Amino acid sequence: xxxxxxEPALFVPFRDKExxxxxxxxxRDEIDQHPNSDFTIKVIKDEDLAFVWFGDLLSRLKLACExxxxxxxxxxxxxPGYRHIAQIINRCRINCRNLWAFAMDEYADQxxxxxxxxxxxxxxxxxxxxxxxEIDEALRPPRHQFVCFSDLKNVGDYSKTLADQGGxxxxxxxxxxxxxxxxxxxDAPEFKASLEQWKTFGARIVTLSPFTIAxxxxxxxxxxxxxxxxxxxxxxxxxxADVIAAKARLDMHGITVGGSMNSWQRLxxxxxxxxxxxxxxxxSILQTLKTDVYVTETAAMNIETNWNIGY
Numbered sequence: 001x002x003x004x005x006x007e008p009a010l011f012v013p014f015r016d017k018e019x020x021x022x023x024x025x026x027x028r029d030e031i032d033q034h035p036n037s038d039f040t041i042k043v044i045k046d047e048d049l050a051f052v053w054f055g056d057l058l059s060r061l062k063l064a065c066e067x068x069x070x071x072x073x074x075x076x077x078x079x080p081g082y083r084h085i086a087q088i089i090n091r092c093r094i095n096c097r098n099l100w101a102f103a104m105d106e107y108a109d110q111x112x113x114x115x116x117x118x119x120x121x122x123x124x125x126x127x128x129x130x131x132x133x134e135i136d137e138a139l140r141p142p143r144h145q146f147v148c149f150s151d152l153k154n155v156g157d158y159s160k161t162l163a164d165q166g167g168x169x170x171x172x173x174x175x176x177x178x179x180x181x182x183x184x185x186x187d188a189p190e191f192k193a194s195l196e197q198w199k200t201f202g203a204r205i206v207t208l209s210p211f212t213i214a215x216x217x218x219x220x221x222x223x224x225x226x227x228x229x230x231x232x233x234x235x236x237x238x239x240x241a242d243v244i245a246a247k248a249r250l251d252m253h254g255i256t257v258g259g260s261m262n263s264w265q266r267l268x269x270x271x272x273x274x275x276x277x278x279x280x281x282x283x284s285i286l287q288t289l290k291t292d293v294y295v296t297e298t299a300a301m302n303i304e305t306n307w308n309i310g311y
Contacts, residue, residue, distance in 0.1 A: 013186040023270035038290040074171040078127035086134035106149035107232040112205040124148035149236040159202030168246035179281040183237035202239040254296035
């Protein structure tokens with residue numbers, strides 16, 4: 001068979017062809033193998049992913065409630081599923097007065113102004129609407145313990161406030177198309193640094209990758225229509241140092257396009273779990289840390305040519 005060699009487009013953030021080729025070839029049966037015993041990877045059914053996350057979050061809340069201990073969490077994109085967590089909290093009467101919840105990120109405009117809580121398409125608005133205010137008032141923590149970037153006068157105060165609480169007990173995450181964690185983008189000038197320096201960076205305003213804007217234009221809040229103009233150009237995000245300082249991490253891989261078998265995450269998952277540890281693949285830093293990773297069967301599928309699937 002003839003070959004046709006070419007370099008990835010210059011705007012592709014991670015362009016190491018050999019590393020990509022190696023990761024692309026990782027099979028479903030190989031994806032859960034990793035040399036770091038503290039970095040555990042489990043493949044689970046697609047429908048189980050939300051239950052694994054909900055179960056972990058709720059068990060941590062319940063144990064903290066029973067022991068009257070503080071619990072500090074970094075929480076990802078506040079999709080409406082948080083309502084189910086709130087409902088269980090209410091039914092089981094789990095007192096969340098000792099919960100400190102830090103929203104992972106938030107959109108910002110071209111000048112770096114963070115979207116206000118009142119913006120209905122923002123993460124802060126959704127986090128509060130679908131989670132905080134769904135918890136019975138008698139069980140909720142004080143509002144200031146749900147820390148959103150829209151609350152802060154200075155974005156850098158996010159990392160300071162998190163550190164003042166002793167850092168996160170748990171950080172929940174999942175990779176974006178670029179391999180970003182939160183909005184820690186591989187091609188953002190605000191995060192350009194050597195690996196060792198990059199690991200010290202806290203929260204900041206960041207320029208979003210075109211790939212992230214394209215990915216998020218498929219979100220339901222933006223009409224799941226590919227409307228690139230609907231997604232803001234910048235964001236506030238936690239930094240690598242905030243993730244590294246967490247006492248534990250739970251990482252989830254299972255995003256598909258509209259519930260289909262199509263998934264931009266299938267290669268990204270392999271790159272961040274088995275590729276080089278580099279700021280060009282921000283979530284790869286988890287390979288060096290104690291992390292429980294859950295990958296759905298769809299995300300773990302072999303990457304193979306399929307001529308029966310078109311656009």
